[in-house]
Amino acid sequence: xxxxxxxxxxxxxxxxxxxxxxxxxxxxxxxxxxxxxxxxxxxxxxxxxxxxxxxxxxxxxxxxxxxxxxxxxxxxxxxxxxxxxxxxxxxxxxxxxxxxxxxxxxxxxxxxxxxxxxxxxxxxxxxxxxxxxxxxxxxxxxxxxxxxxxxxxxxxxxxxxxxxxxxxxxxxxxxxxxxxxxxxxxxxxxxxxxxxxxxxxxxxxxxxxxxxxxxxxx
Amino acid sequence: xxxxxxxxxxxxxxxxxxxxxxxxxxxxxxxxxxxxxxxxxxxxxxxxxxxxxxxxxxxxxxxxxxxxxxxxxxxxxxxxxxxxxxxxxxxxxxxxxxxxxxxxxxxxxxxxxxxxxxxxxxxxxxxxxxxxxxxxxxxxxxxxxxxxxxxxxxxxxxxxxxxxxxxxxxxxxxxxxxxxxxxxxxxxxxxxx
Numbered sequence: 001x002x003x004x005x006x007x008x009x010x011x012x013x014x015x016x017x018x019x020x021x022x023x024x025x026x027x028x029x030x031x032x033x034x035x036x037x038x039x040x041x042x043x044x045x046x047x048x049x050x051x052x053x054x055x056x057x058x059x060x061x062x063x064x065x066x067x068x069x070x071x072x073x074x075x076x077x078x079x080x081x082x083x084x085x086x087x088x089x090x091x092x093x094x095x096x097x098x099x100x101x102x103x104x105x106x107x108x109x110x111x112x113x114x115x116x117x118x119x120x121x122x123x124x125x126x127x128x129x130x131x132x133x134x135x136x137x138x139x140x141x142x143x144x145x146x147x148x149x150x151x152x153x154x155x156x157x158x159x160x161x162x163x164x165x166x167x168x169x170x171x172x173x174x175x176x177x178x179x180x181x182x183x184x185x186x187x188x189x190x191x192x193x194x195x196x197x198x199x200x201x202x203x204x205x206x207x208x209x210x211x212x213x214x215x216x217x218x
Numbered sequence: 219x220x221x222x223x224x225x226x227x228x229x230x231x232x233x234x235x236x237x238x239x240x241x242x243x244x245x246x247x248x249x250x251x252x253x254x255x256x257x258x259x260x261x262x263x264x265x266x267x268x269x270x271x272x273x274x275x276x277x278x279x280x281x282x283x284x285x286x287x288x289x290x291x292x293x294x295x296x297x298x299x300x301x302x303x304x305x306x307x308x309x310x311x312x313x314x315x316x317x318x319x320x321x322x323x324x325x326x327x328x329x330x331x332x333x334x335x336x337x338x339x340x341x342x343x344x345x346x347x348x349x350x351x352x353x354x355x356x357x358x359x360x361x362x363x364x365x366x367x368x369x370x371x372x373x374x375x376x377x378x379x380x381x382x383x384x385x386x387x388x389x390x391x392x393x394x395x396x397x398x399x400x401x402x403x404x405x406x407x408x409x410x411x
Contacts, residue, residue: 028233030232031233032233033232036237036240037240040241045244046248047247048244049287050284053284054280055261057261057280061275074273078275083287083290152273156266159266175267178267199225199229200225202228206260207224210256210260214259
């Protein structure tokens, strides 16, 4: 079984490529789902904000860690960013994607933190180039605490093992969704099956991964 | 039934859940820790597939965010959930009214209250150093004017916005620097109890 990092791209090319991040796709189902959750928070459903936090916690912590150059404070600052976002959610009108809006709050929070320590912040553009991004992430791995790095590697290993143990149709569906960022409709077309079958396969794949992760994280 | 709910959760994560099913699911998830745990693992699996290794949010991060928001809302008794654009004035008006009606002693209680048990509990939950900040006020002097009470209420809002030790110090420094009329309020971290 090929490791996930070398999973062949769906377009038939042989060049390695970045996984497509569905949150960045304009008009995507995720973007619409986020907007729906935001509207619920604005109507007073606090639980909807918890789901937004669960969805974006890793992205925000990762982003803040890059800006601060110090992963040990990343969670504190990321937490502050989420609290600010919750407080400001009443003014979010959906002109941009929720993640873009959250991303700006996280960037500003990290910059304020750096400024308050009188340290020069990393001059961060909206999108680092691929080489800069991988260089930053490589550097960050070296300054991770040993425990955090070990857990991160163990999570990745566990997820990989769980994926490898899946039946082929479940494995294909979850890879097309999570790595390639295809919609259910696109996956249904690629796998020549109904959308409902795609939904079921992705769910069963996630359940299998969850069963593997649960003992590790509990 | 549980499988059906979890399948809906998986579809919600992908933005593929029909809108009519979102409402009930979100309500269910809000009161079910196991569903939220599973949702978090669904997210983690995707993140791990897309970007193996590197920094990620630690266990309990989402719960700490929730606790921080709870602490902030309980510290500001009339603070409400986010509402369209008028939220800031909705916060300040009742807070200002409360401060105007209160005595100087009550204003001191409002200033001290965010730094007592709530922050202790929050610090414990978040793993931050367990400090109990103490606010001292000058002895004597006249009762605060309505304008001063309104400024105090504004500082309370600003103070409540920051749940970390770093943020609290920055908020207080800025507040004291910008309003010399309240310059005599001091803020000192105390030893943990």
